[in-house]
Amino acid sequence: MPSRTSSASGPLVRIAVVGTGAIGRRHALFCMEEPDVSLVGIVDPAESAGGFAADLGVDHHRSLDALLERHKVDGIIIAAPTQLHRDIAMVAISHGVSVLIEKPITVLPAEAAELVVAARSTGAKILVGHHRRHNPVVQRAREIVTHELGRLLAVNVLWALLKPPSYFEPDWRRRIGAGPILTNLVHDVDLLRYICGEISSVTAQTKASARSHDVEDTVAVLLAFESGALGTLIGCDASPSPWSWDLNSGENPLLPLSRENSYRFFGTEGALEFPDLHLWRYRVDGEPGWTQPISRENRTVHVAADAYRLQLQHFVRVITGEEEPLVSGEDGMRSLQATAAILESAMTGRSVDPSRLT
Structure with a gap:
């Protein structure tokens, strides 16, 4: 043909x-x-x-x-x-x-x-x-975080699911470099950079305790952003869990949809759950605060095509x-640097500035 x-x-x-x-x-x-x-x-x-x-x-x-x-x-x-x-x-x-x-x-x-x-x-x-980044839901989340949450204070990301034994049948998937950090969390690191701005410091610990593999199965990360915001990222590919972009977004037709939210952004004027785009803020007379009822606004985005x-x-x-x-290319390199900083910090026990990694 x-x-x-x-x-x-x-x-x-x-x-x-x-x-x-x-x-x-x-x-x-x-x-x-x-x-x-x-x-x-x-x-x-x-x-x-x-x-x-x-x-x-x-x-x-x-x-x-x-x-x-x-x-x-x-x-x-x-x-x-x-x-x-x-x-x-x-x-x-x-x-x-x-x-x-x-x-x-x-x-x-x-x-x-x-x-x-x-x-x-x-x-x-x-x-x-x-x-x-091409997903309209991601682009809308960026707009909300930038324009409606006030000053961004913190972000929390969960990425946890269970990869079955068959996933690890190829030997290379059990080796250093093929774990969830470089394979999966690089996506989440890139989204955090896209939505929240550049990452200035990374502190992390990893564990390989769920399986007898060389590669990590669990990671905990503390992120500092140039804006002053802080972030936490938990990654685990050895736990039955509904909390991950892969299962929450509906982006991959081969995966079941859990309809849970795995990202939460916290600002001075409101908070956002993502990817369902639930916006939380006070709509009350008088002084807003934890003794007042908080309102949830559901934002919708029409997704017409696969990302x-x-x-x-x-x-x-x-x-x-x-x-x-x-x-x-420069942008992709910075996401790689921030992801590599997780591995570097876990190995050295020190906080790492991603921009210094070459």
Whole structure:
């Protein structure tokens, strides 16, 4: 099946997907459905990737270099394992091709910095795949926290669920670096930066007590923000629990919806539960305070599309020069630094300034 070359709005944006894990396949399917995109190929050395590409009617290549030799490409989505992000992205950027890199941007902040410098020299754009920022509920929460809570004082985040034994059958998921901090909580750290501002200090402890694995299963984090607000973040992948963005937001159709709220923001004028957007504040005559009844206002947001689809549409506009990346390479690097600071603090027993990590 030949790739489409144009739509009613003009020439199609030619995109290739690197990596055919669960997220890579999801990216590829969205590319096939997006009217302004032509999926030109799949890159993955695995034999199974060839069958997936054949099902979609596109070419399969074992390396990005091989694809770029044969196809003209406008953008590349990188959904390979994180340890490969830097090298794959550098190939694309060296050809002047813009990239959407799944989170985290790289393993080390220094690798992310290399990509940023390279992109500046070639003109390629970097969009980091912190897809939750594209969710209208997240954007509305940011507006409420910024404009309706008064001065932000504190935030509390719970991320807890039970990963079954089958999840850990691949050996790499039991090893250092594959735990919930870098795999899952990097999303929450990025949302906290997006909604609350930059993180200036991180203090953390981790435990690996629920399973006989090398990797952590539980983490407690104290955050200080440049604004003066404080935050706490509890993460655990070994407890039956309904409190996590994954189970609360309804964003992933493969997961059951718990309808609990896992984020709470506290300001001088009100408090917000998230993602359901319950806004709490006093609407009373006289002096407000804990002896008065408090009111709950339910804010609603119409979510018309999957955040991954919205992210792809934004990537197309980044490629065509209509928009700047919502999550740039520098931005993705700062989220990686803040997440890496959790691991550094847990290892050293000291508070860590994320901006000092390289």
